[in-house]
Amino acid sequence: MEKNRRNIGLVITALVIGSMVSCSEVIENPNPEIPLEDIPVIADRRLSINGIDLDPMTTLEEPIGIPPGATKAHVRLTLAGAIMSTAYVQVNTSTSGAKGFNVNRDISTPFNYQYWRPGDDADLWITVDIINPRHTPGDQFKITFPGEGTAGPVACFFQIQEGAVNELPDEIPFHRDPLVLHADGVTPSMDLDMAAIEWSDSGFDADGNPIWRSRLAHGYSQASNGETGLYTNVEAFPDDAVNPQTREVDSEGRPFVRLHTVKFEEPVVFSDRIFPFQASVLQGSKLDEWKYRRGVYRAQIQTPSRKGAWSAFWAIGSRLSTGASQWPPEIDFFESFNGAYGAAYTPRSTSSAQHIGVHGSNQRDMVNGLKSELDRVPGFELDVDLNAEPHDYACVIEDDWITHFVDGKETLQHRNMLDRADGDTDWAFYPIINVAVKIGAENPYNEGTPDLLWYGLQYYAPGSGWSMQ
Helix, strand or coil: CCCCCCCCCCCCCCCCCCCCCHHHHCCCCCCCCCCCCCCCCCHCCCCCEECCEEECEEEECCCCCCCCCCEEEEEEEEEEECCCCCCECCCEEEEEEEECCCCCHHECCCCCEEEEECCCEEEEEEEEEEEECCCCCCEEEEEEECCCCCCCCCEEEECCCCCCCCCCCCCCCCCCCCCCCCCCCCCCCCEECCCCCCCCCCCCCCCEEEEEEEEEECCCHHHCCCCEEEEECCCCCCCCCCCCCEEEEEECCEEEEEECCCCEEEEECCEEEECCCCEEEEEEECHHHHEEEEEEEEEEECCCCCCCEEEEEEEEEECCCCCCCCEEEEEEEEEECCCHHHHHCCCCCEEEEECCCCCCCCCCCCCEEEEEEECCCCCCCCCCCCCCEEEEEEECCCCCEEEEEEEEEEEEECCCCCCCCCCCCEEEEEEEEEECCCCCCCCCCCCCCCCEEEEEEEEEEECCCCCCC
């Protein structure tokens, strides 16, 4: 969640043991002499229906014929370009242009997202169930395909036509199952003791030893990011801070750190700006032992439910020779926007991304990510609630691929494009946990829970026993 100069953002999770399988083994490069392709820009990830290219927000001109009495309707979607990043569509009905069908009663569409993942074929067959078949030629219904990771939604009509043939092919295109991260039972290379964690404004303790830092590397605010919360701590804001970071123990005896947000009784003026709200952050820019370019970062977090409380587990770069923070690069392991930027406001909404550009330039050339409602992701319960208890967020960073998990289940995989701008090894990521506030000053900010509860952080080195299958 690049809290300094960006406009969008974006996850990961719990685990079990198995043999080591890397993403590069799952998605083979057929000719290692030829580099893997980069992620196509979003405008190039267009969809076609039954082989006909469509512009976003358009409908296939000719209806797709289905025979009288059909109980299923099939359609082939094709995603343009190399699949270097996860994409999906939802399959939705529309009452627009319907004839003879009551789409709300007669048509049933898949509830789960329909995916393209790296390694998949470009063609994807979608099947819609017709609960109450029709026999009259010309009767028709409309299906729309909104989603994420494509250039934009498209749509088509299915129409009853005499003599129509609408069947699946003999050989269905390949689409792999989501990966599962196996790390439970594996000893982490680093495992943060939440009962003993220390922090300060400077990132050093009284003896000069590096500890967690209770401010952003570049300061206390991100007003240029549209945020209305000031990142306080008790040292820099003794008269204004309202318990922004506290160590606590829950009813089950588990230690955690509370990152607290609140609406100030009186707005705080800082750097000639007015901040109605308190935000909170802890970050590891001074902790060399938490800085890595490859491996697995994993955290256990309960997210806030308050609208405008924008929580995240993320990482940006640090120049190893100097310790200076640099952006780009950035990986958003997970973000929960809670309505910020007009994003969904639900207890199951999550997002992940990478921000690509010349390291330390403060300019982003590209962002690639994916937002998901977890009840539509295979492997999650319909009532999944990220705000009700701690969930496990993890990110596997490999040479070729970055893979995100929530509760051990893959939510996004994309080509790692964070190295090429520099090509050196004098840098690594450092982790950040925070709750921003992005909501209008007029909002009372008093519904739901305002705090992120941070229960743990681990790092696993490459080859240390974790696996993806």
